[in-house]
Amino acid sequence: MYLFGASGHGKVVADIAIETGINITAFIDDNINKAECYGFPVIHDVIDKEKPLIITIGNNNIRKAIAEKIVNKIETLVHPGSIISRTSKIGKGTVVMGGVTVNADSYIGEHCIINTNSSIDHDCHLEDFVHISPNVALAGNIHVGEGSHIGIGASVIQNVHIGKWCVIGAGAVILKDVPDYSVVVGNPGRIIKKINKL
Structure with missing residues (x-):
């Protein structure tokens, strides 16, 4: 490989x-x-x-x-020290680090990073190219849009929708939906700026 x-x-x-x-x-x-x-x-x-x-x-x-340029077969890697529900799905190119938990009926897209000791609860949906940093906690039924980065130690309560290409700051506590291209920090999380669309 x-x-x-x-x-x-x-x-x-x-x-x-x-x-x-x-x-x-x-x-x-x-x-x-x-x-x-x-x-x-x-x-x-x-x-x-x-x-x-x-x-x-x-x-x-x-x-x-x-x-978008690679022609080789793309693999998926899951650390043997992670806990992945048999009903969850993980897309190609995604890497799941040690200590991760992915619970029932969650979907993780392609080329994602699910970093050390993060927790993805039931019925979450992560689109492609998402990065979940170490010690992030996503409660149930969270949606994370393409390319968004959830910073180290952030927490997201249940039923929240985070848009695409967002940045959630380290330690942020997300209590409500986050629109596309937003940078959010703090507890409770607040939008401090917008990112230029790609």
Whole structure:
């Protein structure tokens, strides 16, 4: 397997691959000064288009741009120390880190990051390219739009809809719906600015 992105996030994904018995061929990175990452070679282009790949870049915009160009088979990685309901669904390219819980009938889209010790409760729906940071708690029936990033330790109460390409700040407490392209911080969460549409 290739890991596309030779950085700190890539190292965590490499650990998951190793834990699940997957052989890592190389990291891929456009930084031509990088030759090695986490004990693996770094190459600068896809050599074998038949080899599976996972994008190991934390930035949601960049991950989407790369995903739109990749022709390799895209894998999904789930840490063996996570708890995933048998009725939940996880899309291709998504990485689930250690200590995560995903409860009944939740859906996680493609190329998402579900980070360490986060909790996704029942009937949540996460669209593609979402990043759920460490220790985030999503209550039941939460919808998170494409490309949104929920910051470390944030909490979202049940039945809330978070729009696409939003940023929810670290430790924020979200008590009501968040419109698309919003930056929200605080307890209770409040919109402090809007993001330019992509």
